[in-house]
Amino acid sequence: MPHLPPWSDLPTHEVTNQPPARGDLDLWDSDAALRDHAAAAGADVAHLAGYGARIGTEEMQEAGRAANRHPPELMLFDAGGRRLDEVRFHPAYHRLMEAGLGAGYAAVAWEGAKGGHATHAAMVYLTSQIEPGVCCPMTMTYAAVPAMRADPALFEAWVPKLTARIYDGSARPLARKPGATMGMAMTEKQGGSDVRANATVAERDGDAWRLQGHKWFCSAPMSDGFLTLAQAEGGLTCFLVPRWLEEGRNRIAIQRLKDKLGNRANASAEIEYEGARAFRLGEEGAGVRTIIEMVHHTRLDTAMAPAGLMRAALDHAWHWARHRTAFQKQLSDQPLMRSVLADLALDWEGALALGLHVAGVFDRRGEADRAFARLGVALAKFLGNKLCPNVIYEAMEALGGMGYVEDTPLPLLYREAPLNSIWEGSGNVICLDILRTLRRAPLAGEVLAEELGRASGQDRVFDAALKAHMQRFPRLPEEAQARWYVESLATLLTASVLIRNAPQAVAEAYVGTRLGDGRGRVAGAIAGVETEPVLARLGG
Numbered sequence: 001m002p003h004l005p006p007w008s009d010l011p012t013h014e015v016t017n018q019p020p021a022r023g024d025l026d027l028w029d030s031d032a033a034l035r036d037h038a039a040a041a042g043a044d045v046a047h048l049a050g051y052g053a054r055i056g057t058e059e060m061q062e063a064g065r066a067a068n069r070h071p072p073e074l075m076l077f078d079a080g081g082r083r084l085d086e087v088r089f090h091p092a093y094h095r096l097m098e099a100g101l102g103a104g105y106a107a108v109a110w111e112g113a114k115g116g117h118a119t120h121a122a123m124v125y126l127t128s129q130i131e132p133g134v135c136c137p138m139t140m141t142y143a144a145v146p147a148m149r150a151d152p153a154l155f156e157a158w159v160p161k162l163t164a165r166i167y168d169g170s171a172r173p174l175a176r177k178p179g180a181t182m183g184m185a186m187t188e189k190q191g192g193s194d195v196r197a198n199a200t201v202a203e204r205d206g207d208a209w210r211l212q213g214h215k216w217f218c219s220a221p222m223s224d225g226f227l228t229l230a231q232a233e234g235g236l237t238c239f240l241v242p243r244w245l246e247e248g249r250n251r252i253a254i255q256r257l258k259d260k261l262g263n264r265a266n267a268s269a270e271i272e273y274e275g276a277r278a279f280r281l282g283e284e285g286a287g288v289r290t291i292i293e294m295v296h297h298t299r300l301d302t303a304m305a306p307a308g309l310m311r312a313a314l315d316h317a318w319h320w321a322r323h324r325t326a327f328q329k330q331l332s333d334q335p336l337m338r339s340v341l342a343d344l345a346l347d348w349e350g351a352l353a354l355g356l357h358v359a360g361v362f363d364r365r366g367e368a369d370r371a372f373a374r375l376g377v378a379l380a381k382f383l384g385n386k387l388c389p390n391v392i393y394e395a396m397e398a399l400g401g402m403g404y405v406e407d408t409p410l411p412l413l414y415r416e417a418p419l420n421s422i423w424e425g426s427g428n429v430i431c432l433d434i435l436r437t438l439r440r441a442p443l444a445g446e447v448l449a450e451e452l453g454r455a456s457g458q459d460r461v462f463d464a465a466l467k468a469h470m471q472r473f474p475r476l477p478e479e480a481q482a483r484w485y486v487e488s489l490a491t492l493l494t495a496s497v498l499i500r501n502a503p504q505a506v507a508e509a510y511v512g513t514r515l516g517d518g519r520g521r522v523a524g525a526i527a528g529v530e531t532e533p534v535l536a537r538l539g540g
């Protein structure tokens with residue numbers, strides 16, 4: 001029998017070469033790229049500094065974990081068998097909603113202060129890093145506001161509560177709540193992109209309407225109201241359906257919660273209007289025109305969220321690389337790891353820069369700005385979301401096996417990564433929408449040309465790429481080539497924003513690898529990039 005030391009002396013459980021716990025994260029102070037691009041977009045940086053410090057605390061990180069570990073529960077009936085149609089969330093979910101709405105996530109863009117949309121967009125970016133699930137109801141609440149302008153009386157009753165900076169998660173009629181949230185229910189089984197195929201019907205009932213029909217996706221069924229589409233006699237029409245009426249629950253049955261990929265904190269549901277009382281929003285037959293105002297604003301958030309998810313993944317990967325050695329050398333000093341992370345960091349900063357730049361355009365109200373906002377937001381939504389899953393997957397691999405383990409945030413980020421591409425216009429639909437905008441609104445194309453022109457003459461590779469794009473696409477492409485066209489345009493626009501607003505070395509690295517010929521198909525297959533200034537953007 002060999003002589004063994006007492007078990008307590010064995011080194012097996014001495015923890016070495018594992019990164020320290022993160023503790024409180026100041027998501028503003030640690031993110032130089034956010035500070036640069038938020039300032040360039042005209043956002044309220046003092047507000048963001050406070051929010052970034054608060055939302056990154058260990059307490060909020062733990063709330064994010066708890067809200068996903070304890071998913072919402074569907075409560076169809078009470079103990080006596082009476083219908084409830086409610087969803088019960090873990091207290092951590094409510095805490096996060098309170099933190100976001102209380103800090104003005106849904107309000108700041110509508111309070112008249114300068115840079116409100118840019119500030120809001122940066123809040124989406126920050127919140128997505130901690131818990132992306134709560135962003136969904138808060139985003140829809142923000143985005144519903146402009147659609148509500150279609151009816152002054154409804155606007156007056158609802159908008160002060162949607163923008164009250166108060167979260168009230170109770171199930172009560174609007175009049176008894178100081179703050180309210182708004183959801184959206186458009187998608188039906190037979191067609192989501194093509195909402196004109198909606199089969200839900202609306203019939204007049206005195207001064208209101210009754211809706212009958214099934215909605216296949218309704219992601220925030222505990223909202224106080226829903227903007228929805230239904231077929232009225234005059235065609236597809238937009239309605240506001242309150243969840244509660246003064247006399248009690250409205251007739252909205254929750255059928256089931258979706259067993260979905262992505263975050264577990266939010267409760268995506270299928271609902272049934274069973275003669276639900278509704279109020280018309282906008283003209284009869286003008287449903288798409290009315291709700292498109294909401295869609296336009298949710299698109300801004302779906303363009304910002306991937307930047308936040310990428311940031312969170314890279315922040316953890318960089319922390320890991322700086323505290324872990326392999327083969328006696330820090331991972332963050334290994335040349336190949338540096339190439340991989342720098343390459344990923346360029347996609348993240350590009351998405352952040354373009355998203356915030358477009359948000360800044362939302363803050364300007366000229367005719368040209370409005371035309372460009374519709375185009376710019378679609379370009380940003382398409383490119384950022386197409387890059388996001390791969391960036392997160394590679395960041396996950398940078399952690400090795402632990403990237404695959406739920407003790408780190410990487411699995412949640414990975415599951416969430418594809419979502420913002422799918423809703424509010426899936427990739428193909430967005431590309432076709434971009435072609436449509438350029439065809440119908442020449443002003444949008446003119447502003448885009450000006451935007452690209454602003455970076456001309458500063459980087460030889462950019463200039464050559466812009467020229468090559470124009471030669472390849474002398475006119476709008478056929479539908480089949482729309483993705484190629486949009487990817488090229490969105491990359492050029494990102495490069496133009498980086499040339500103007502990012503450190504020169506970062507812009508040069510982006511342009512050289514994305515528009516030059518110095519890159520393969522997989523992350524890190526790059527050459528000629530000075531990694532130091534790019535990785536410095538990751539902080540630490």
Ligand SMILES: Cc1cc2nc3c(=O)[nH]c(=O)nc-3n(C[C@H](O)[C@H](O)[C@H](O)COP(=O)(O)OP(=O)(O)OC[C@H]3O[C@@H](n4cnc5c(N)ncnc54)[C@H](O)[C@@H]3O)c2cc1C
Nearest residue numbers: 184185186187191192193217218219423424426427428429
């Ligand atoms: C987690 C989650 C939450 C959601 N929450 C909500 C919600 O709260 N409210 C709500 O109303 N909806 C919600 N949705 C639904 C979402 O908006 C739709 O799934 C989306 O709009 C796509 O519609 P669809 O599923 O019917 O797909 P389809 O419209 O059938 O599209 C399928 C595919 O075909 C492509 N396609 C469509 N038309 C064309 C074309 N002309 N040429 C080429 N390709 C085309 C699309 O890009 C897509 O890739 C949610 C979805 C998810 C995943």
